[in-house]
Amino acid sequence: MSPTRFILATLVLALTVTAAPPKKEDDDPNAPVSYFKKVRPIFQAQCQGCHQPAKAKGGYVMTDFAKLIAGGEECAKDGTRAVVPKEPEKSVLIDQITPDRGEAAMPKKKPPLAEKDIALIRRWVAEGAVDDTPANARQRFDAEHPPVYARPPVITSLDFSPDGALLAVAGFHEVLLWKSDGSEMLARLVGMSERIQTVRFSPDGKRLAACGGRPAQMGEVQIWDVEKRTLALSVPVGFDTVYGIAWSPDGKLVSFGCPDNTLRAINATTGAQVLQQTSHSDWVLGTAFNAAGDQLVSVGRDMSAKLTEMATQRFIDNISSITPGALRGGLQSVARHPVRDEFLVGGADGVPQAYRIVRKVQRHIGDNALCIRKWPAMEGRIYAVDFAPDGLRFAAVSSLDGKGAVTFYNYDFNTEMPADILAIEGKDEGARNDAEKAKLAAHYVSDAKVLGTLPLDAGQFALRWLRDGTGVAIAGEDGKVRIVTAAEPKVLKEFMPVQIGPAPATAVR
Numbered sequence: 001m002s003p004t005r006f007i008l009a010t011l012v013l014a015l016t017v018t019a020a021p022p023k024k025e026d027d028d029p030n031a032p033v034s035y036f037k038k039v040r041p042i043f044q045a046q047c048q049g050c051h052q053p054a055k056a057k058g059g060y061v062m063t064d065f066a067k068l069i070a071g072g073e074e075c076a077k078d079g080t081r082a083v084v085p086k087e088p089e090k091s092v093l094i095d096q097i098t099p100d101r102g103e104a105a106m107p108k109k110k111p112p113l114a115e116k117d118i119a120l121i122r123r124w125v126a127e128g129a130v131d132d133t134p135a136n137a138r139q140r141f142d143a144e145h146p147p148v149y150a151r152p153p154v155i156t157s158l159d160f161s162p163d164g165a166l167l168a169v170a171g172f173h174e175v176l177l178w179k180s181d182g183s184e185m186l187a188r189l190v191g192m193s194e195r196i197q198t199v200r201f202s203p204d205g206k207r208l209a210a211c212g213g214r215p216a217q218m219g220e221v222q223i224w225d226v227e228k229r230t231l232a233l234s235v236p237v238g239f240d241t242v243y244g245i246a247w248s249p250d251g252k253l254v255s256f257g258c259p260d261n262t263l264r265a266i267n268a269t270t271g272a273q274v275l276q277q278t279s280h281s282d283w284v285l286g287t288a289f290n291a292a293g294d295q296l297v298s299v300g301r302d303m304s305a306k307l308t309e310m311a312t313q314r315f316i317d318n319i320s321s322i323t324p325g326a327l328r329g330g331l332q333s334v335a336r337h338p339v340r341d342e343f344l345v346g347g348a349d350g351v352p353q354a355y356r357i358v359r360k361v362q363r364h365i366g367d368n369a370l371c372i373r374k375w376p377a378m379e380g381r382i383y384a385v386d387f388a389p390d391g392l393r394f395a396a397v398s399s400l401d402g403k404g405a406v407t408f409y410n411y412d413f414n415t416e417m418p419a420d421i422l423a424i425e426g427k428d429e430g431a432r433n434d435a436e437k438a439k440l441a442a443h444y445v446s447d448a449k450v451l452g453t454l455p456l457d458a459g460q461f462a463l464r465w466l467r468d469g470t471g472v473a474i475a476g477e478d479g480k481v482r483i484v485t486a487a488e489p490k491v492l493k494e495f496m497p498v499q500i501g502p503a504p505a506t507a508v509r
C-alpha cells in the first residue's frame with residue numbers, strides 16, 4: 001500500500017472508531033468493568049508516563065498486564081501484589097490511589113484520581129481484574145522487546161544534533177540515534193508510542209523530544225536524555241497521535257499539534273501543560289516558536305497558519321490568507337528562519353511560501369499582507385521544509401504516488417516590503433484595480449528561484465539541513481536516509497537506519 005493510502009486507511013479507521021456510537025454495554029452500569037475500555041485509558045493518562053519499561057518508577061511497569069498485577073520493588077520486598085483479583089483491600093494499587101485526607105500516594109505529586117475513576121478501578125479488581133485487551137491491540141514492543149523489522153519502516157522525521165554529531169531518525173515504536181555520517185547506530189530509544197511523528201533535539205542538544213502515539217488510542221510526548229539514552233519524561237496527550245513538536249528557543253517548553261484541533265505546549269521538564277489553544281478547525285500538524293519564544297506559529301489541515309501568544313494562550317492573527325481559494329490544501333510543515341521572525345510553510349498544494357508575523361499595514365479580513373514570497377510548486381504534497389543554516393536558501397521534500405523529490409530554493413533577497421507594494425496591501429481588496437492586483441501577484445513570486453531539484457523513486461516525508469549547510473538529510477516511504485548535496489543536487493550517501501530481518505541491529509541499552 002502506498003503511504004498516502006496507508007495514512008488514509010488508518011485515518012478512516014480512526015474516524016470510524018471515534019465516530020462509532022457508544023455500545024449498549026458502555027451505558028449499562030451493571031455490566032462488568034472493561035479493563036481495555038475503561039481502566040486502561042485511566043492508567044494510560046495518569047500512570048504510564050512513570051510506569052513503563054523505558055521509565056519504571058519504583059520498578060513498576062503498568063504497560064504489561066502481568067507486571068501491572070505483580071507490582072514493583074515495594075511489592076517484591078513485602079511479598080504483596082499491586083492487584084489481587086477479587087480483593088481490592090489487599091491490592092497495593094488500590095491502597096496507593098485511595099485518598100487519605102484529600103491526598104493519595106499515586107499519581108505521585110498530582111491530585112488524586114476522580115472519585116468515579118477510583119470506584120471503577122476498585123470494581124474492576126473486585127470483579128476479578130480480567131484482561132479483556134483484544135489480541136490486535138496488545139502492546140508488542142517496548143524497551144525490553146525492541147521492534148524487529150521485516151521491511152523498512154516509513155520515516156516521518158529526522159534531526160541533527162546542534163553540534164552536528166548525531167542524527168535522530170523516527171522509526172516504528174522507537175527513535176534511532178546514529179552518528180550523523182551514517183557510519184554507526186549508537187542507540188535505540190524505544191518508548192510507548194507506536195508511531196513517532198516528529199523528533200527534535202533541544203537547542204543545547206542535551207535532550208531529544210519526540211511526539212507520536214497510537215492512532216485512536218493514545219498521544220504522547222517523549223523527552224529523552226541524549227547522553228544517558230534514558231527517557232526523562234513521557235507525557236500522555238489525549239487519545240490520538242500528536243504532531244509537529246518544536247522546542248522554545250530557551251529549551252524550557254515544547255509545542256505540538258493534536259488531531260482534536262488543539263495547539264498545545266508543555267514544560268519539557270515537568271510535563272505541565274502551559275498552553276492549549278483551539279483556533280484551528282482541523283488537525284494541527286506543525287508548530288514553531290518565534291525567536292523570542294513568546295509567540296507560536298501553527299499550521300494544519302484547515303489550510304491555515306496561525307499566530308498564538310504564549311503568555312495569554314490567545315489567538316492573535318491569521319498569518320496566511322483565509323480568503324477561500326488562497327490556499328488549496330492543508331499545511332503540513334512550518335520552519336522558522338535562523339535569525340529573523342520569518343516562517344516557511346508547505347503543504348498539499350506543493351507551493352512553498354514564506355510569511356512574516358509582524359504586520360506592516362493595517363489588517364483587512366482575508367488579506368495576504370504577511371506573505372513575503374511564493375516559490376514554484378513541487379509536484380505532489382510538501383511534507384517538510386527547512387532553512388539552510390545561513391538563511392539564504394531552503395529546501396522542501398514532497399511525495400506523489402510513490403515518487404518524491406527534494407528541491408532547493410533561494411532566500412537571498414530583501415524581505416522588506418517595497419513602499420509601492422505596501423501601499424497596495426494597505427487598500428481594501430475591493431478597492432484595488434487590476435493593475436495593482438497584477439503587481440501584487442508578481443511581487444510575491446519575483447526573485448523566487450529554484451536552485452536545483454532531485455527526483456527520487458520514493459515519497460519523501462522528512463528533511464533537515466546538515467549543520468555545515470552543504471546539503472540535507474532526507475527520508476520517507478522506502479525507509480532509507482539519504483544525504484543530498486545542495487549544489488547540483490545528488491545523493492552523496494544513503495543508508496538503511498534499521499536492520500531488516502530477525503535480529504535487532506545492535507544491543508539494546
Ligand code: HEC
Pocket residue numbers: 043046047048049050051057058059060071072073074075076082092093096097106107108109113
Ligand atoms: C510522576 C511519576 C508517577 C506517576 C504519574 C505515578 N507514579 Fe506510581 N510511583 C512513582 C514512584 C516514584 C514510585 C516509587 C515509590 C515512591 O517514590 O513513592 C511509584 C510507585 C508506585 C507503586 C508501588 C509499586 C511497588 O510495588 O513498588 C504503585 C502501585 C504505583 N506507583 C501506582 C501508580 C498508579 C496506579 C498511578 C496512576 C494513577 C501512578 N502510580 C502514577 C511515580 C509515579
